[in-house]
Amino acid sequence: MKLVTAVIKPFKLDDVKSALETFGIHGLTVSEASGYGRQRGHTEVYRGAEYTVDLVPKVRIEVVVEDDDADSVVDVIVKSAQTGRIGDGKVWVSPVDSVVRVRTGERGPDAL
């Protein structure tokens, strides 16, 4: 199994979610994240004092899939999250040793 992790622009979350559903992925984990890559943050001004904020708000999506699906899921995410502008994010894939469904105790691909 593989863990696909994507860090994307927050407003693309709905597009990515429905694209994944259409593909057949029925569960994922979403968390708010912040960070920076080539896109840097912004400047704020309070009573003339300027503050630079480096970190940009992002959304992190994590989904565990079977080995064969990993490449397709990455493609689905990239396609649905893309705007073509700087700051679109990253997607990466890492191996997963085991997965257990807490309710039933099922292990491996059955637990997905």
Added chain:
Amino acid sequence: MVFSDEEGGRMEEIVLSPGDTAWILVSAALVLLMLPGLALFYGGMTRAKSTLNMMMMVMGALALVGVLWVLYGYSLTFGEGGAFIGSATQYLGLEGLMADDPAATFPAMSFVAFQAMFAAITVALIAGAVADRVKFNAWLVFAGLWATLVYFPVAHWVWAAGGWIFEGLGPLNGTPAIDFAGGTAVHINAGVAGLALALVVGKRLGWPKTPMKPHNLTLVMIGAGLLWFGWFGFNAGSALAANNTAAVVFVNTFVATCAAALAWLVTEKIRDGHATSLGAASGIVAGLVAITPSCSAVSPIGAILIGIAAGVLCALAVGLKYKLKYDDSLDVVGVHLVGGLVGTLLIGLLATEAAPAGVNGLFYGGGLTQFWSQLIAAVAVLVFSFVVTLVIALILHKTMGMRIDEDDEVAGIDLTTHAEQAYELQESGSGGKFAGVGQAAAKKEEVSV
């Protein structure tokens, strides 16, 4: 009003004005509302970890000064005394003020109540200069000493019969300085005290490198709005009558504030490229400060000019602390000292005989006489307040210590001093369990042993 009783036609004159009395009592309540307004205005500007402490400094000052005012503050300020201080004993505990005075247009107690709020808010204003880092008990001791040694005397100078500024004595050469509602006694006084206290207490850890952004500008805007609302009591209530003066002052207070908000926004738009909500809120307060002494002395056009001057100058002045390296955290100096000076001094130029105070300034053909009186009064209050505040703060800093521990400051004064947090943002984030009632102190000892 004249009434006759039913039996014998005995005539009794009652001079008490229900309208004046009602207005003064309502104004006192309006000024009280400025304290929670100030707590929101300041509290929103602090970091999230020290919001409650800032609000507690404001409300704590109110509670303490309110009691001191009744015990001896009113007597020291408005008791019969000399040029510099009232009477230490005349109205101790408000003795003798409960009886109905048939010759008064409003009860003495209504004036006591109204002026109590002024004392409280003046002390509370200072708190903004030392956000995030002062021991709460040391702050309260400071507040009590400062009210007693600085505010009560200065308010006597400016507003009490016999006070040297009120009567135009000494260097004023018979021309009393005009301070309708507190440019000198309240704003210059508190502003320069904030500077002295910030110098003694020192900078916040990490200032100015670490970002210390306002954590909640919606609170700041609500606070500025409440201050504006309450300020109508502060200024128009200072007419001490429901009359023409009160109405003129009301309009001047309103329009100067509007002008100052616009002027601050234009200034920062030109300088920084953005018109900010904090700029609007700050401009509102700067305008209110500057029109406070001058609202009875100028025309509505004069009020607009004072508002513009205050908006521009205060917007520029709040940057001084970064150049001069003093951590006046919430700009008590830039807004209250500078705004107070602007309003107090501009009376000397913009006062017009047509306004209730009935004095002409330089631009209305009155020469510079009034300006010199304004300048002397402003400088006298500034120097006296700065020196005495410095002495009080240094003594407290050397004896009981005014700063909290560095670790406590980093963790946040709300948590370490008050054992509370302003915001519980994560419902299940912190774990923990209910540990019983009234055992926190005992537990703390166990831990420290």
